[in-house]
Amino acid sequence: MAQLSLRGIKKSFRSVDVLHGVDLEIGDKEFVVFVGPSGCGKSTLLRLIAGLDPLTGGDFYLNGQLMNDVPPSKRGIAMVFQSYALYPHMDVYENMAFGARLMGLSKEEVESRIAEAARMLRLEPLLKRKPRELSGGQRQRVAIGRALVRKPSVFLLDEPLSNLDAALRSEVRLEIARLHRQIGGTMIYVTHDQVEAMTLADKIVVMNAGRIEQVGSPRELYETPANTFVASFIGSPRMTLVDVVRAGDRLELAGNGGSVSVGELPAGDEFKLGLRSDAVGLSRDITAAGFAAHVVYTEYLGDNAYVYVRLVDGTLLAARTGPDDLYEPDTAVTVTVLPGSAHLFSATDGRRI
Structure with missing residues (x-):
């Protein structure tokens, strides 16, 4: 179970205000997509949820517990970054095992989790390969698998497809959708691509200049946009x-x-x-x-x-x-x-x- 509550979330970097009091509720097992133009604050909000950056103001609750001062490793949250961030000297197995070992899991439990993740992501033939021997789509699946073996309550994905070509984006997007159905966890996905948002999300959060413009299902945002910004951002070609x-x-x-x-x-x-x-x-x-x-x-x-x-x-x-x-x-x-x-x-x- 993973229910998130963001109340009045603010973030400033020195004199620059990036987020201006964000309020948002995310339910258990929802697939939520943050979408908006570059610089709107969506990745910053994701990093605040992960605990990688401190809050300037507001409160973040996970399953009713205040998370403001809880370190990232104790939040039960795993994050997949825009860059694959794989260790080049380790093979796929070791890349996936590294984080699980830091959790203090037994060797048998680590092996069991890697086997399960490799099966779900179809990585079994690649476990002995180094990252340089993999395609971009394969590397991204390894990065997702590394997060998966931790069995977090919340998955955060920060523009995971931006480094892939169009064909691979479509392929890995289907993998992520299938993965969400299989594991049933809460996923928060950041993208500037409204096509990804429309095809993946249960709920879309449209952001602009550090504020939420509208929250709703893909159909709601397409058929009843709250304002001209949402109307022109959602849909291709644009309204x-x-x-x-x-x-x-x-x-x-x-x-x-x-x-x-x-x-x-x-x-x-x-x-x-x-x-x-x-x-x-x-x-x-x-x-x-x-x-x-x-x-x-x-x-x-x-x-x-x-x-x-x-x-x-x-x-x-x-x-x-x-x-x-x-x-x-x-x-x-x-x-x-x-x-x-x-x-x-x-x-x-x-x-x-």
Whole structure:
């Protein structure tokens, strides 16, 4: 069992405030992903949970016990770093055994745990190899295995896939998801890649500038983002945000750029209209109702395509089309909005309306 409670967590480095009072509850066996742009404080928060850095303010509880002054080795937490941090002179077996031996475990228990971890991570044929004889994906599995043999109550993973190429990232991501299902432990995973967050997480914590913007399931964050930051960060391609004004029962783009209908409008005259690539359609009929635009370029992806168009106000918008529905650059088009698919945000503070 591993339940974490972070209450008013603050962290400063000299005169620089990095975290500004973070409150977060993490339940037992949850897979939680911290996501956000570089410098938002997600790795710093992970290091505070691990005990590698001291808190500036706030309290951290693990299973109801205050952990502020508990050293890292006594917290029952294991961390996998962005760099593999393997001992180059030790083979895979010795790398995995090193931490377990420091725990004072018997030789038989160490061997049993390594055998179990090697089986789960498919490392049995590699136990006698040195790190230099392994691929990047294999090294990362060894680093995960080294944490696994400690049998911690909480696993912390700090951007473990960032050093891998695209194919290996996909492979090791599946390994981590499978591992979580097998061991049933609480995992906290840090990444700046929202695709990793969407595919792995039970719960995503979106961070920005040392604060939490929103906490929720991948579906909740994708379908009901709390503000324009979350809306533009979650989803690929990113959501397009368009400045619009009320024109009767329609929303109008500045500069005679056309107007769209999104259903019943809330109070107010100015909004930010959020449009995902699957929420819009393109028409070659430039007299149709919608936003006027011209095609910039098309990305053909095999099973579908993304057509990027430039609106009159300069906004770049992505529209998903079929693989055979391609558009030449500079083609004039009209952007239409599918009913019930638009998001509205406040023009002043970016909050969801």
